[in-house]
Amino acid sequence: MKIAIPVDEKSIESSVCISFGRTPYFLIYDMESKKSIFLDNSAAASQGGAGIKAAQTIVDNNVGALLTPRCGENAAAVIKAANVKIYKTINDSIIDNINALNEGKLALLDDIHAGFHNHGGK
Amino acid sequence: MKIAVLSGKGGTGKTLVAVNLAAAAKESIYIDCDVEEPNGYLFFKPRDIKSEKITIKIPIIDERLCKGCRKCVDFCKFNALAYINDKLIVFDEVCHSCGGCVLFCPEKALTEKEKIIGEVQRGVSDNVTVITGILNTGEASGIPIIKKLLSDTSAGKGLTFIDCPPGSACIVMESIKDADYCILVAEPTLFGVHNLNMVYNLVRLFDKPHGAILNKCLDGENPAEKFCIEKGIQILGKISFDNELGTLNSNALISVRENMKYRDMFSALLQTVTKEVRHETAINP
Numbered sequence: 001m002k003i004a005i006p007v008d009e010k011s012i013e014s015s016v017c018i019s020f021g022r023t024p025y026f027l028i029y030d031m032e033s034k035k036s037i038f039l040d041n042s043a044a045a046s047q048g049g050a051g052i053k054a055a056q057t058i059v060d061n062n063v064g065a066l067l068t069p070r071c072g073e074n075a076a077a078v079i080k081a082a083n084v085k086i087y088k089t090i091n092d093s094i095i096d097n098i099n100a101l102n103e104g105k106l107a108l109l110d111d112i113h114a115g116f117h118n119h120g121g122k
Numbered sequence: 123m124k125i126a127v128l129s130g131k132g133g134t135g136k137t138l139v140a141v142n143l144a145a146a147a148k149e150s151i152y153i154d155c156d157v158e159e160p161n162g163y164l165f166f167k168p169r170d171i172k173s174e175k176i177t178i179k180i181p182i183i184d185e186r187l188c189k190g191c192r193k194c195v196d197f198c199k200f201n202a203l204a205y206i207n208d209k210l211i212v213f214d215e216v217c218h219s220c221g222g223c224v225l226f227c228p229e230k231a232l233t234e235k236e237k238i239i240g241e242v243q244r245g246v247s248d249n250v251t252v253i254t255g256i257l258n259t260g261e262a263s264g265i266p267i268i269k270k271l272l273s274d275t276s277a278g279k280g281l282t283f284i285d286c287p288p289g290s291a292c293i294v295m296e297s298i299k300d301a302d303y304c305i306l307v308a309e310p311t312l313f314g315v316h317n318l319n320m321v322y323n324l325v326r327l328f329d330k331p332h333g334a335i336l337n338k339c340l341d342g343e344n345p346a347e348k349f350c351i352e353k354g355i356q357i358l359g360k361i362s363f364d365n366e367l368g369t370l371n372s373n374a375l376i377s378v379r380e381n382m383k384y385r386d387m388f389s390a391l392l393q394t395v396t397k398e399v400r401h402e403t404a405i406n407p
């Protein structure tokens with residue numbers, strides 16, 4: 001199975017990015033072959049709907065799971081429609097999280113937030 | 123003559139000023155553009171309300187025709203579309219109704235449907251025609267409602283007061299676009315100056331004639347006043363901090379209609395404002 005993680009830099013030694021939709025890169029990691037690929041997140045610069053676009057990228061890469069600290073409502077709708085599981089990361093170390101998933105220690109993310117879609121607020 | 127009333131955040135007295143100026147005029151129109159949380163009608167308690175639903179156009183997919191080329195997904199710059207599991211998903215709340223995807227789809231699989239996003243209510247409260255915009259919760263943008271609110275009044279010769287949404291986002295820009303004059307309402311604190319600066323930059327960007335009303339004034343130093351003097355912003359008037367006014371306001375009463383003292387105060391303010399507007403429109407027609 002391949003998994004996706006939003007990451008700050010193009011290195012497995014870097015850290016998990018706190019944002020899903022606005023992360024600069026995604027790590028696509030193959031749990032079996034242990035190969036990693038880094039994708040640019042083209043959604044990072046979009047005006048709105050970044051989560052939806054980022055989710056589309058994840059789904060298009062045929063991953064089975066997404067590991068992320070948080071995920072917006074719309075992005076979660078896309079990811080769930082594709083039957084991709086969303087796990088909550090435990091800390092910002094990429095390797096720790098991959099190991100935890102291997103050991104079955106990651107929990108599914110259930111606090112999906114409603115997002116900040118009000119045009120820059122009040 | 124259209125006068126927009128703005129402030130950088132809610133609770134500065136923006137509605138207090140807009141409502142009371144409108145009530146102090148002989149005849150006027152009050153338009154509540156704060157469509158996410160309209161509250162002017164709570165004061166005016168308008169009668170003979172006529173309401174009109176506001177709709178926008180949202181794409182709808184005919185799955186039998188869709189070939190999955192994703193041209194629409196790539197086109198939508200708002201990312202309101204996703205193509206998952208051989209199905210197109212439309213995120214209604216994210217869609218900005220540009221209509222692009224419908225034109226773009228080579229298979230003609232997309233058409234438009236009307237979706238209600240809110241309403242406009244028109245009513246009367248003595249000398250004031252009250253027009254209120256209401257955006258349903260969860261909708262992306264109140265701009266279609268603001269457009270409707272302001273389109274109907276273009277012909278009006280009398281005084282129109284536009285109660286703007288707080289802040290300086292695009293919805294505020296839409297609200298002041300056609301205004302002849304902008305009143306900035308500010309509180310006498312440092313945070314108030316920060317908020318004042320936001321709307322001040324906005325009216326300057328739009329090159330709108332403007333002046334400030336300082337609310338909740340106490341004796342002693344007033345950073346908002348200092349800011350106005352530094353920037354050369356005309357101070358139209360000061361409203362002192364006053365428990366009675368506060369109580370009337372929090373009971374949703376219009377102070378101009380309750381107490382001669384406030385009627386005089388807001389009438390004087392209104393005179394200053396109309397004089398300013400005339401002056402501005404005379405030199406910048």
Ligand code: SF4
Pocket residue numbers: 183187188189190191192193194195205210226227228229230231232
């Ligand atoms: S452009 Fe038309 S055919 Fe292509 S994916 Fe979109 S709806 Fe389907």
Ligand code: SF4
Pocket residue numbers: 180181197198199200201202203216217218219220221222223224
């Ligand atoms: S109408 Fe415009 S904003 Fe809405 S989905 Fe189509 S392309 Fe996107």
